[in-house]
Amino acid sequence: EAQVTQNPRYLITVTGKKLTVTCSQNMNHEYMSWYRQDPGLGLRQIYYSMNVEVTDKGDVPEGYKVSRKEKRNFPLILESPSPNQTSLYFCASSFGGPLNTEAFFGQGTRLTVV
Amino acid sequence: KQEVTQIPAALSVPEGENLVLNCSFTDSAIYNLQWFRQDPGKGLTSLLLIQSSQREQTSGRLNASLDKSSGRSTLYIAASQPGDSATYLCAVKGYGGSQGNLIFGKGTKLSVKP
Numbered sequence: 596e597a598q599v600t601q602n603p604r605y606l607i608t609v610t611g612k613k614l615t616v617t618c619s620q621n622m623n624h625e626y627m628s629w630y631r632q633d634p635g636l637g638l639r640q641i642y643y644s645m646n647v648e649v650t651d652k653g654d655v656p657e658g659y660k661v662s663r664k665e666k667r668n669f670p671l672i673l674e675s676p677s678p679n680q681t682s683l684y685f686c687a688s689s690f691g692g693p694l695n696t697e698a699f700f701g702q703g704t705r706l707t708v709v
Numbered sequence: 710k711q712e713v714t715q716i717p718a719a720l721s722v723p724e725g726e727n728l729v730l731n732c733s734f735t736d737s738a739i740y741n742l743q744w745f746r747q748d749p750g751k752g753l754t755s756l757l758l759i760q761s762s763q764r765e766q767t768s769g770r771l772n773a774s775l776d777k778s779s780g781r782s783t784l785y786i787a788a789s790q791p792g793d794s795a796t797y798l799c800a801v802k803g804y805g806g807s808q809g810n811l812i813f814g815k816g817t818k819l820s821v822k823p
Contacts, residue, residue: 628810628811630813635815636815637798637813637814637815637816638798638800638811638813640810640811643810653810683750685752685753687811696758697743697755697758698743698755698800698802698811699755700745700752700753700754700755701752702751702752703750703751703752705750
């Protein structure tokens with residue numbers, strides 16, 4: 596089954612404690628990205644990757660890091676989480692470029708930073 | 710910069726009604742437009758993908774149209790059911806450096822009353 600898998604689904608952590616949210620896709624997609632969703636602000640892109648070892652900032656990259664060492668995986672790293680990073684996070688994947696194929700989303704990770 | 714707007718922000722209808730959700734975007738240079746459904750606390754489920762060269766797409770009781778020149782899309786839901794209650798999001802995939810980036814509207818929260 597084609598899917599994007601995020602882990603964990605729920606996470607409560609304390610300010611400053613480094614954490615990683617994993618994302619994996621099984622569709623051989625080149626393009627992967629991370630979004631955060633906040634009430635009243637909608638979905639905003641954090642980082643994206645157009646292929647292995649190619650990453651770039653989205654609209655709200657501050658406080659986040661990513662890596663793309665393998666095509667299927669795209670972890671999101673919070674080196675020093677702060678309460679303003681409390682949010683619902685989504686990983687997405689698709690074929691890149693002009694190909695008109697749909698984007699697939701993970702089930703989301705609800706992060707609370709206290 | 711591409712902006713996507715969805716009107717109305719919330720909609721409540723009795724079961725059985727036909728309804729239309731609206732999505733507008735400011736830059737017509739898009740590859741495609743995608744409609745998603747999001748249930749509370751859950752991930753995004755893709756409903757329909759319309760390529761920039763298409764005028765409409767249908768899936769079951771759903772019909773999505775696209776008028777790229779005017780920057781508008783509609784999602785028509787026929788014979789609504791309580792199970793259709795969810796937030797509906799539209800997103801456009803545009804040209805440019807981040808060729809897989811989806812720009813989202815803030816969604817329409819639909820409630821279908823039995």
